[in-house]
Amino acid sequence: QVQLQESGPGLVKPSGTLSLICGVSGDSFTSSKWWGWVRQPPGKGLQWIGEIHQSGRTNYNPALKSRVTVLLDQSQNQFSLKMTSLSAADTAMYYCARLQRSGDNYKFDYWGQGTQVTVSS
């Protein structure tokens, strides 16, 4: 059974850098899969942040691209999110998710439970 689990600091200071990890169990980083991050500010909607492929290729939300990096660590079966220059607007629940691309099918299927990040001094 595929499981994703986010982990991170919980509280980050303004202007600081956020680093989150998504551990993956029950799956491997094969060519048909992308691994991504989504966030949700309190009481608001979902925002797609970015994704990474096994090859290292990445795609990012244009609104966040200058501050975001997604990396893959296949040896540890995990991928990570780094976000710089944080402000209160980055306070949110952060989710990791798996995307499978196979032919004409693009399928978000497995999600983590999320980790809450608060930006505050």
Next chain:
Amino acid sequence: QTVVTQEPSLTVSPGGTVTLTCAPSTGAVTSDYHPNWFQQKPGQPPRPLIYSTINTHPWTPARFSGSLLGGKAALTVSGVQPEDEATYYCLLYIGGDQHWMFGGGTTLTVL
């Protein structure tokens, strides 16, 4: 930047049928946008329901279906149950820029 629009809220009676829609500011939705639909209840992560317009996951109840309708992506719930009360999000692939964009979400009330 592309904006994806959904109905902010809809109300349906138990047993009824409701259709939620999703459209980008750039024009009509086609299959190239690979619409995905998610259900989210308070305190829970999004639960995938539909991918690439019409395809269901093994866990998707049969009453949920996806389609393209009048240039929009659509999610139809037939025979609505009380437990379908939730917020529903669509997600579109913006191929030109190779990124994904969520709609603002539709809060479905079953009353």
